[in-house]
Amino acid sequence: MDLKGDFFTWTNKRAGNNLIQVRLDRALVPNVWVCNYLCSLYALSRIGSDHYPISYFVESVFRKRKFPFRFEKMWLSHPFLYDNIKKWWNISINGSTMFRVAKKFVEVKSNIRKWNKESFGNIFVNKATIQLDLKEIKDKIQVKGYLDDHLARENEILSKLHDINSKEEEFWKQRLTATWLVAGDRNMKFFHLSTMKHEASNRINHIIRDGILFDFEANISCEAVCYFSGLLSDDMRLRPEAQ
Template sequence: MGEELIKARLDRTLISNEWYNHYEHSLSAISRIGSDHFAMVFVAKNTSVKRNFSFRFERMWLDDPNLEKAIEMCWSIDVKGIAMYRMDNNLRYVKDNIKKWNKVVFGDLIATKFKTQLELKEMQDKIQTSGYSEVSIREENEVLVKYHKSIRRDEEFWKQRSRSLWLKVGDRNTGFFHMTCMKHKAAYRISKLRIGGIETGKDDEIGKEAKKFFISLLLVDKGLDGRSQRALLEKIPSIINEVQNKALVVIPSEDKVKKVVFSFDGNKAPGSHGFPLFSFQAFWDILKSDVVKGVQEFFGVRIILKELNATFLVLIPKCPRANSMDKLWLIILSNSFYKIISRW
């Protein structure tokens, strides 16, 4: 081989799924001194810190026959005001009550799953001891139905987070959905950021730097007066003619709004309200009146309520181990109502 330079990565770190879920980890090489090998450094950081998670409407809730009645009751409250305000208020009211419904009626997903497993084991142990009977067979089947329902809900829960839309629920892909979700979380995690030449891993410092960076990037230059702004806008070529413009701003019919709502992939990120479009599609008969009136109102007055225009801003790494602001994408997660009106 002579003087040819040969590089090969020989070292690997093997970890279990439990470790992967519990720790934020990284593997890197340090400078070699007096050797032709690089020493590898494995760093594990406990990620069990409690965080405040925003509300998200769960697809697995659709499996409960009591949900539609609960949403209909919440949506029927009398709210005074414009259509967009009523819809925003109803969404917030539904959100607050669904949180309570989830705890009291639907129940904890993990606890229900283990409870039904225990019930099934006790029932089968009883059958092993006492033998089969018509009563024991019926009771075992009832427990099996409950167990399979809990498994299906667990699978739906992780499928919604994994965004693996090409796989179907019911094939027992829970483990795959879970690992996909964990890999996405690890890939999108911003663990370190270089600020002023110094690398930091503190979340509050990373957040402040991100805010400072995008404010300086997106803030309007206050030194630009009205005349200069109009002159700047006049330089932008017009590609929409008058006929097309009128078609874009016409007040849509109920059928048109429904067609737009059902044209979306309902599993996309829900935005600040926490209601993905599949929730609008599933309960369209309940929501349609306020949704349609809200959309028509927007096209009539051409103003959107501030609360319905609220979005989540998320930073996504452009490459592995991104540690500077120029290596991060800013992604806007609009809420469902904004997605509907922007489809025209």
């Protein structure tokens, strides 16, 4: 895990060029913790020892929240995507130029969300359904053997599974920061864990304003609003300081 606070965890406590500082202490946690909890590793202040104590915090369960609109790369595989976007963009709207452009963006995003549910749906639920269908046909094959309709049905399901795997791969790769992955690498577990870790590292766990620590999500949101509202104040002296 990434270490917060002091980067080094051991020092020989020497002065000048004789000073040595290294990071010796580390922590390993199960992947399930990273996926389901906000995990943080801190190096605390060293007092008497030459080692910095490290402390592991499990702060809270991830909360569901509304995510901003994101263009999914897997949509590009749909043959009618561009035609639909063109149709949604060319709607007639009255008003100023900027108003029409802003309104068209809102309409396009709204229509894409509806179209996504109809055309793609929940890829994880769809994959689970396809896997159940594949198990069902394999059970029939084990009992009755490879009949013509069984073979055709199995090939149809395998084709759907291949397609949904490609969409899932694209879904997770889009959320990764790893650039060395190659096409066709369907290590879904790695994709998922890397994405969850990246999300946890991007999360604001606390803020400090005027020396006061705010670590509850509601308080963080409130203080952030107050801070940026203060930036718009006419009186520069009223602007709060935050870190």
